[in-house]
Amino acid sequence: MHTSTTSTVPLEPWTAEQLAAATQGHWHNHQVPQGEIKRILTDSRHAEAGDAFLALKGERFDAHDFVAQVAEKGCQIAIVSHPVEVDICQLVVSDTRLALGALGAYRRQHNPQLKVIALTGSSGKTTTKEMLGSILSRLAPTLITRGNLNNDLGVPMMLLELRPEHQYAVMELGANHQGEIDYTSNLVQPHVAGILNIGTAHLGEFGGRDGICRAKSEIYAHIAKDGTAIFPSDDDFTAQIKTAIQNEKILSFGQGGDIFATDIELQPQETTFTLNTPQATSRVQLPFAGEHNVQNALAAVAFALALDIDLQDIVQGLEQAQGAKGRLNFIPHKNYLFIDDTYNANPSSMRAAAEVLAKQEGIRVMVIGDIGELGAAAAIEHYKLGRDLVSVKGLNFVVAVGEFAPAAQEGARSTQYGKKMQAFLTQEQALPLLISLVETHQTQSMSFLFKGSRYTHMETLMAQLMEKL
Incomplete structure (x- = not known):
């Protein structure tokens, strides 16, 4: 868990008894910590005195390897699925992932x-x-x-x-x-x-x-x-x-x-x-x-x-509601409007975003990254998306970036509006085109919308274009 997911508000403290009761675990060598435990965390980088470090195990990592590191930072407690050779109080549970769930459920019940x-x-x-x-x-x-x-x-x-x-x-x-x-x-x-x-x-x-x-x-x-x-x-x-x-x-x-x-x-x-x-x-x-x-x-x-x-x-x-960051946020920048919808994407939200852009002023440019987690349907879903986006009345240009940009472009070309779309494999390749679009339409107002799955980081391309304007 990275820093952005860490709460800044003081949490409800735990006792050693509550930890054991919630997880059905046992204290290794009967070493039971004394005093309040201020929080449970899974990110070793933020561990400090008063914390209990819960060692998760994933396909490519095992946080049991970081127990020694958190002990050095003054953290006195670890929740582990097997004892480790470190001088630290260890609550041994059958599965740390399930123990995390049990601790959350315990808080909910109380x-x-x-x-x-x-x-x-x-x-x-x-x-x-x-x-x-x-x-x-x-x-x-x-x-x-x-x-x-x-x-x-x-x-x-x-x-x-x-x-x-x-x-x-x-x-x-x-x-x-x-x-x-x-x-x-x-x-x-x-x-x-x-x-x-x-x-x-x-x-x-x-x-x-x-x-x-x-x-x-x-x-x-x-x-x-x-x-x-x-x-x-x-x-x-x-x-x-x-x-x-x-x-x-x-x-x-x-x-x-x-x-x-x-x-x-x-x-x-x-x-x-x-x-x-x-x-x-x-x-x-x-x-x-x-x-x-x-x-x-x-x-x-x-x-x-x-x-x-x-x-x-x-x-x-x-x-009075406000949108989450990267969810259709409207950012006026000089004479341009940027719509930051880069938080994530799926086929239906891409189509919905195009309709929003179509309502804006001036030359309307939609810049899309790949959509992830579509499995074997990825190419055909991007093909359909390309076909549908260029057909949205009011969109002047669609710029597709990423591995599936060519599939989207094929879809665009299956319509009479194929020329509206340009496809690039990387953001570096797409940036010069975006700059040239701005230069070509200097006298007109322009609205840009950026969107893609989280891993495509379309906000990077948006920031680069804003810098060049």
Whole structure:
């Protein structure tokens, strides 16, 4: 876990007894630490006196190798799956990864005042989470998943940050394999949980959207008996999703659902719509662009209503919400508009971003990096994407960068708009073209949108272009 994922707020301390009870571990050689343990961490670089270092083991690393290093930094406790030859108190557990989960679950169980929302989906998770955070944190202290701490390690790491003052928690759950959401939703024990949509993200791991739907639907297994299940009313997989729901209380969002939008007005940088709920209707001025964000807002409303939040508070929270970094952030720079949507990408969010760019002023240039985790479907998905992006009315240029840029360009050339797209294998090759586009259209205003999967670091190319202007 890197520094950006580390909390700055003092955490609830642990005792040696609590650590052993939570993990079912035993203290090696009966060396039991005395005094309070201030935090549990998995990153050896930040270990210091008062910490317990939990040694994870991955395919390519084994943090048991760093126990000596943390001991030198003054850390007196390690949680290990086998004793190591270091003079440090060692709590021996059967599996450190599962022990991390058990510690997170222990924190969750010892905060009975907490109302938990758990959400998953192929796209929109982060934005919906930020909208919910904006609604709930106005009312009471709320724990919100930071960054991408949404997997079998990240979720318990977030739960370790629970404190008695927290009244709400918004937990984002991601899935890289079958069974992962079953595991994490069992840890968080939600009162309200649901799926936003079933898209094509992570196609490679699940061998198709059916598999994605099965994996995401695991979220419904652990909702409190008197809790509420949330689902999209107009998804291709709505019928399949509903078969996984076990709760009596359900709320749907989207066209034909319990919570839906009418009179949608899309502006370049915001959206207004009428919010319709079973209780009442309200006009909402959403500070997010794009119709897909109306859908995210409807989902946030459904989750909040299920916690009995007042509609007026919900609307105020939505209207004050801010996007996460790298999620359609609008950055005016000199005479240009840059839209930073570089945090991540999947096929449906790429198409949604193109629609947002099409609403902006001047010459509109979309710069896309590769989409990861599509498995064997990668080439065909990029081909379809290229075909669809150049066909978006209002886009003047599409610049594709990366291994699958040629596949996207082939898709573009299957249409009459093939000339709109240029393909490059690297960012270095793409930069001169972007600079020449600016020089060619000197007298006109221009809007750029940058987007790609996290590993493509499209923000680097965006920063390089901004520097040259």
